[in-house]
Amino acid sequence: MAKLSADAPFIHPDCEITDSTFGAFTEIGKGSRVQNSSFGDYSYCDRFADIANAQIGKFSNVAAFVRIGATDHPLNTASCHHFLYRSHDYWDDATRDEAFFAHRKSRTAHIGHDTWIGAGAMLKPEVTLGHGAVVAAGAIVTKDVDPYVIVAGNPAKPLRRRQPHEIAERLIKLAWWDWTHDILRSALNDFRTLSAEAFLDRYEG
Numbered sequence: 001m002a003k004l005s006a007d008a009p010f011i012h013p014d015c016e017i018t019d020s021t022f023g024a025f026t027e028i029g030k031g032s033r034v035q036n037s038s039f040g041d042y043s044y045c046d047r048f049a050d051i052a053n054a055q056i057g058k059f060s061n062v063a064a065f066v067r068i069g070a071t072d073h074p075l076n077t078a079s080c081h082h083f084l085y086r087s088h089d090y091w092d093d094a095t096r097d098e099a100f101f102a103h104r105k106s107r108t109a110h111i112g113h114d115t116w117i118g119a120g121a122m123l124k125p126e127v128t129l130g131h132g133a134v135v136a137a138g139a140i141v142t143k144d145v146d147p148y149v150i151v152a153g154n155p156a157k158p159l160r161r162r163q164p165h166e167i168a169e170r171l172i173k174l175a176w177w178d179w180t181h182d183i184l185r186s187a188l189n190d191f192r193t194l195s196a197e198a199f200l201d202r203y204e205g
Contacts, residue, residue: 006181009039012047024181029064036105037069040113042177053105053125057113058177063137067122069109074100112147113177131172134162147172163196170200 004010009022012030020034023041028034032049040058045051049062052069062068073080085101087094107125111117115129118137123129130147139156148168150159163171179187190199 023058046119053107054109054111054123056111057115057131059114060111061116063117063119063121065120066117068111068117069107069125070122071104072107072125113175114171132162132168167196167200170204171196174200174204176203 004025004027006024009026009028011017011028012032014031015028016033016035017028018034019036021038022028023039023043025042026039027044028039029044029046029049031047032045033051034045034049035052037051037054037056039045039056040060042058043056043060043062045062045066046064048065050067050070051062052071054068056062056068073082074084077084083090085097088096104125109123109125110128111123112129112131112133114132115134117123117129117135118139120138121135121141122139123135123141127141128144129135129141130145130149132148133145134150135141135145135156136150136152136159138154139152140154141151141156143155145151145156146158148162148165148171150162151157152159161168176184176187184191187203190202194202
């Protein structure tokens with residue numbers, strides 16, 4: 001029997017989930033923290049991912065110990081310590097700085113369809129990872145990444161294209177990630193055995 005379901009995400013033990021939504025056939029790895037985020041159909045994160053303020057597309061592969069939307073501290077004030085905004089943790093008569101938290105929450109990272117984020121990588125707030133893009137393990141992404149480009153390093157820089165530009169454009173137009181579960185199953189062998197170009201030649205309308 002299949003482990004994943006269209007009805008509810010598969011959430012492993014010891015996860016912290018707040019204000020987040022999950023599409024069909026999604027999975028959240030052990031010990032992960034997901035806040036104010038959405039996962040598209042078939043996307044998953046592996047163990048101990050830390051994801052905040054992110055919109056993740058379909059079929060996204062998020063490896064272990066990835067951090068998306070790493071939150072910032074204030075840098076233009078006399079202190080950068082979180083007693084400034086988590087003040088209620090320190091004084092009974094103080095309150096949270098709700099404006100600070102609202103600003104932090106608004107800085108959304110956007111992760112495209114069919115993306116792969118390698119183990120231990122970090123994506124900063126407001127970064128957009130294009131469809132089909134790949135982030136190498138340990139990379140720190142501070143700027144947008146074009147579709148079907150592989151980036152690596154700190155800060156992350158383009159390494160090479162995952163697919164030639166023409167093939168990438170055709171894959172985005174085909175949008176196989178919007179196919180139904182049954183159609184995906186019927187095409188499974190072709191996904192496994194055909195090159196991207198051969199796959200496109202077979203399935204483009």
